[in-house]
Amino acid sequence: IGFTTLPHDARSTLYCTATAKMLDVPIFHVNGNDPLAAVHCIEMALDFRQQFARDVVVDIVCYRKYGHNEGDEPSFTQPRLYAAIAKQPVVSEVFLKSLIDEDVIDHEEAQSLRNSFRTALECARNESRSETQKLKPAIRPQLSTPEMLDPANTAVTLQRLREVGMPLTSEPDEFALNPKIQRLIKQRREMVEGERPLDWGMAEALAFGTLLTEDIPVRLSGQDVRRGTFSHRHAVYYEVGTRRRYLPLRKLAPQQADFRIFNSPLTEAAVLGFEFGYSLDYPNMLLLWEAQFGDFANGAQVIIDQFIASSESKWNETSNIVLLLPHGYEGQGPEHSSGRLERFLQACAEDNIQVGNFTTPANLFHALRRQVYRPFNKPLVIMTPKSLLRDPRCTSSLEDLSEGEFREIIPDTKENASAKRVIFCTGKVYYDLEEYREQNNIDDAAIIRIEQHYPLHEARLREALRQHPEASQFVWCQEESENMGAWFFMEPRLRKLLGQEIIYAGRDASASPATGSRAIHLLEQTKLIEEAFTL
Missing domain, CATH: 3.40.50.11610 (Multifunctional 2-oxoglutarate metabolism enzyme, C-terminal domain)
Structure with a gap:
């Protein structure tokens, strides 16, 4: 809130709701000095939203009688406006006068209502001061670093890996696939059968798949995440010549957890902010946000600083969100090289987040599974590869997944x-x-x-x-x-x-x-x- 900014400096339009016109939704303007009209307007707006499942905007035209805070003096910057406001009766007096004029209530009844309401507020305040029951923290407070470094059992047996990998690498029936996708599926089947080492994309798919069959939901959003910016994921198959889609991670078992994957627009702050909030409500799922390039995380820096890095310290709110930030110097220029590892490391303190830059697909597999199988929630930031996605040196074996663990x-x-x-x-x-x-x-x-x-x-x-x-x-x-x-x-x-x-x-x-x-x-x-x- 720019509390010294005049309306004509803040916008070029008459009403503050002008930006909502692009949404083609109802916009209501109501006098804030008329409580009954305001209530009626808001009820109508709520009814509209419930009936039609559409957005609606209510502009309550009112004013702030005092400054932005106790120490603010609004007449410094808006002298004429606040001279007029000082002469205005408060809303309660305006409303009371209208009720008395209409013989709805008299002064004695009004004072009685006011006194009873004030008494109720005083009682609530006194009760809150004497309340011994404290809010339970989202996780155990003051988690120590050694505990964060305790190993988690993230290995999956070879039999289970193959049980998950076979449907992952099966072509859907009566579905015309792109020939390159067919070749990818064939290569991944060879990985599941141990004939070819695992690459990054397959290790990630097996991490997702094993969690889904263990009743752990997986949610992934970001720019181009269904295919992957570098064409390594292909979590969604698109039929040639139609608009049909097929998601192999939803076809693993009759009883499995939900898998959701969303291509999002390039509004990083909005999307990451939404996903962070989602992670607070669903702490037991694997929730990931991937930037198109790690460089683009700077568009969500406010979410990273205000929430991901500090929400536990400020509000005892914990999240297990995972950030996947493609990072690596490969001659693509200043906007497509760096996930700004330094900024995340600068924010590290009090065991608030985890930051890594992995060199093996196995470490990705174990890190993602570790994220949901430890008795606490911490955000995880991973600098993910680009050219290494297809580099034959950057591979792991099935045994690395079945016998190993995350290696710091x-x-x-x-x-x-x-x-x-x-x-x-x-x-x-x-x-x-x-x-x-x-x-x-x-x-x-x-x-x-x-x-x-x-x-x-x-x-x-x-x-x-x-x-x-x-x-x-x-x-x-x-x-x-x-x-x-x-x-x-x-x-x-x-x-x-x-x-x-x-x-x-x-x-x-x-x-x-x-x-x-x-x-x-x-x-x-x-x-x-x-x-x-x-x-």
């Missing part, structure tokens, strides 16, 4: 006890580092992946470091600019853990998340990978 820290895949240098990294850059190490036959450097930044599992990080007792150089490597990414967050924690300075290998500080030149991008990428091993 992934140690070096090679036994390298003599390594002199340890490189810490997160996300896609790991595969570039691994490729460089292989191509250059480097055997004195180890690579440790930080899959979950917050809360940081320091015990598992120490365990990974014990494999390299001779290491004396420690590097943080990231694709993001020095003033972005996880560097500022991880550097003091690693320095405290190791007791020495950490070497930085990454892009220079920049006002923009990424360059718009693909040639410059490639030069920067090559340089930061080399520096991780040579600085």
Whole structure:
């Protein structure tokens, strides 16, 4: 509310309801000094909404007698208006006069009603002050970090994975599929049968499917989520030549939970705000919002700051909403490279949210299942991949899903006890580092992946470091600019853990998340990978 803003400065129209005209719905204007007319108007509006299931707008034309708050003086900015308002009798006096003029009530009856109402208010206030029953918190207060790091049983047996995977990878009867979708289904059937490693899209589908058959509803919204921005999901099949649709995640079992998936418009604040509110009412479902690119989450920054990051601290309201933010530097420019990992890490405190950047489909599978199988609710922010969605290096086995668990820290895949240098990294850059190490036959450097930044599992990080007792150089490597990414967050924690300075290998500080030149991008990428091993 701009409480010093004049109406003609706030809008170009006569009425504040002009924006509702585009909805083609009824708009009522009623005098706020006439309570009976206002009640009649509101009842009519409610009847209309109930009868026709349409929106309706009521404009109660009234004024604020005093300032915006106790310390505000409205006559500073609207002297003539508030001089006129000061002479106006209050609504109760106007209404009382009309009732007396119509012989509905007299002064004595009015005073009696006023006194009884005031007495009722005083009694309610006194009762509330003496009330010993406190509101029960949504979850246990002051959840400790160790408890947030306790492992959850998220593994699913091979038999169950195949029971879910077979209907997921079956072509619908009498349904003309696009040939590319047929090929995708065939490839995913090979994954279920163990003939091909699992990619990101299939791991996600199995996470959704196993939860649905365990009576856990799944809801996903965002831009292009039915297909996936990068064509990796295909949760909805569209028949060639018709408008028919088929959702395999709704065809898993006769008795399964509800699966909902919605393509939403590019109004991130509105959609994420709605989904956050939905998550409060339905805490036992897996609820996800996916940005078209992680960069576009900045359109919902107000929801992230005001609600997702701080609702538990402010109001003891907890949510288990999951944010999927496609992130990674691939030469697509400043608006299509960064989910702004740094902003989420800056908001991390008091065990409020979980933030991760995963490198394996198995970790996604376990993280999504963990989200609903722990005895508390916390928002989860995942920097999801783009090019890695089809990268043959970014795969997992069925056994990783049936025997494993979520891994906050992934140690070096090679036994390298003599390594002199340890490189810490997160996300896609790991595969570039691994490729460089292989191509250059480097055997004195180890690579440790930080899959979950917050809360940081320091015990598992120490365990990974014990494999390299001779290491004396420690590097943080990231694709993001020095003033972005996880560097500022991880550097003091690693320095405290190791007791020495950490070497930085990454892009220079920049006002923009990424360059718009693909040639410059490639030069920067090559340089930061080399520096991780040579600085």
